[in-house]
Amino acid sequence: MLTEIRAYTRLRLPVVEAHGCEITLADGRTALDLYGGHCVNTLGAGDSGLADRLARQWQKLSFTTNLLDHASRREFLEALDATLPQGGAAGWQVFCTNSGAEANENALKIACAATKRRRVVYFQGAFHGRTAAAAAVSDTKIAQWPSSPFETQKLPWGDTAAAKAAINGDTAAVILEPIQSLAGVVEPPAGFLEGLREACNQSGACLIFDDVQTGNGRLGTPWSAQHYGVTPDLFTTAKGAAAGLPIGLTVARAEVSSRIPDGLLGSTFGGGPFVLSAAAEVARRVMEPGFLRNVREASAAFRSAALRGPVERVRGAGLLLGLVLRPGLKGSAVRDALLERGVLVGTSDDPRVLRLSPPLTIAPAAAQRLASALESVEAVA
Ligand SMILES: Cc1ncc(COP(=O)(O)O)c(C=O)c1O
Missing domain, CATH: 3.40.640.10 (Type I PLP-dependent aspartate aminotransferase-like (Major domain))
Structure with a gap:
């Protein structure tokens, strides 16, 4: 069976489908996609327009x-x-x-x-x-x-x-x-x-x-x-x-x-x-009216939602945000725990920093799901 040349460290479960900011994994679980395919899914997955x-x-x-x-x-x-x-x-x-x-x-x-x-x-x-x-x-x-x-x-x-x-x-x-x-x-x-x-x-x-x-x-x-x-x-x-x-x-x-x-x-x-x-x-x-306003409003909502549990501070601008974890916590472990709770985030080369780069169409209200997941991560940390 042909395999790929070593390049990526993949997460355990394949993705089956994605719509807007929601991805479905192979075991049927869904997750809020706060990574957006590394800033690629500007309009959300599968945009109908x-x-x-x-x-x-x-x-x-x-x-x-x-x-x-x-x-x-x-x-x-x-x-x-x-x-x-x-x-x-x-x-x-x-x-x-x-x-x-x-x-x-x-x-x-x-x-x-x-x-x-x-x-x-x-x-x-x-x-x-x-x-x-x-x-x-x-x-x-x-x-x-x-x-x-x-x-x-x-x-x-x-x-x-x-x-x-x-x-x-x-x-x-x-x-x-x-x-x-x-x-x-x-x-x-x-x-x-x-x-x-x-x-x-x-x-x-x-x-x-x-x-x-x-x-x-x-x-x-x-x-x-x-x-x-x-x-x-x-x-x-x-x-x-x-x-x-x-x-x-x-x-x-x-x-x-x-x-x-x-x-x-x-x-x-x-x-x-x-x-x-x-x-x-x-x-x-x-450039459509409201598009960039949504980015700014979602940014404000995610900044405040993220500041809890394992997160010590939030940096970045718009919808490119870095969540700086409390000392001693490891980004990849918190990323895995968040995915278990239905939220996909990215890591970075700084082991203490997780990255959010969701679709720019994400609703500010979705930030609540990050807040709940971070709170429950703290409970197990
Ligand atoms: C800031 C920046 N520049 C350039 C690149 C390279 O882009 P590509 O992977 O499309 O060649 C990346 C990819 O992650 C990037 O983040």
Whole structure:
């Protein structure tokens, strides 16, 4: 019997089906999905609006080469445009691929080509993916490639003075997750993003925000730029951008992307009509009245629901929340106990931090189920 190459530590029970924020496991039990497939299920599982749209798209135009234009691309560009922060005089441009790692790979490639420099600054705790360039700037799950495609410089997270001293005329790019998710939902200290923006302005380096988790409405704004009031030169996203279909987006200020040579970018599947139909639907829904308000209201409800039992404090923003456990408690054990009580949460690289990244459509009232589960976990801890 064929097996997979070792990559994931799976939970004991397979999932059988999922609807909205509810998953059904193989033994028939259901659980509230507060993990959302790692920030992917933006609209909840099996959203009917998206299902109808995709069924129509598949029958009309399932796939075509990137050498042909199509209505789905135009709809996507129009919908994405409405979500973007102010992008300077020339606005933004986007390049479509299939994953977060690819989105970052291409952002770094664009930055190196546009600046004609070859040094990239990244931060302790960073995770940007597992392909060569993305892994070279990832600290968590360290790069396991024989060499890096460019020079790298790792800096302490949140140290504005160290960053200002390091970023100079040799720096092509500074890449970071505005909130480091896998590292344990670690927020940027006050003034850090502004300091990086200033250092990049002065040196001509490109500031890249990895919005793979923090984008697509997750922080209660379309992108992290609007949440923090700091606009990068490039930002990337993936995961939730097509609500369950593989996608990577590299968004660049046109002043930067207009400086790259012809032939630098390409992808067979990236930007196909089916996936862009899903991405257009996500961008449209994120901007619908009430969608982002729900993210903010659900965020407030989950923050207060989580602060009990084994949880000492809650950090993060919007619906990317880190539950910091009381000293001595182990994240994976509390995660397992919560699943026994019908609530699925994620762990992180910090054994004391659990992560919540539910569908953005989750009702604030669902937070009560987390509160009850956490209270009963404490009873057995
Ligand atoms: C912040 C961040 N960047 C990049 C990636 C890589 O995305 P993918 O797995 O789609 O390549 C991830 C995946 O977890 C991520 O969390």
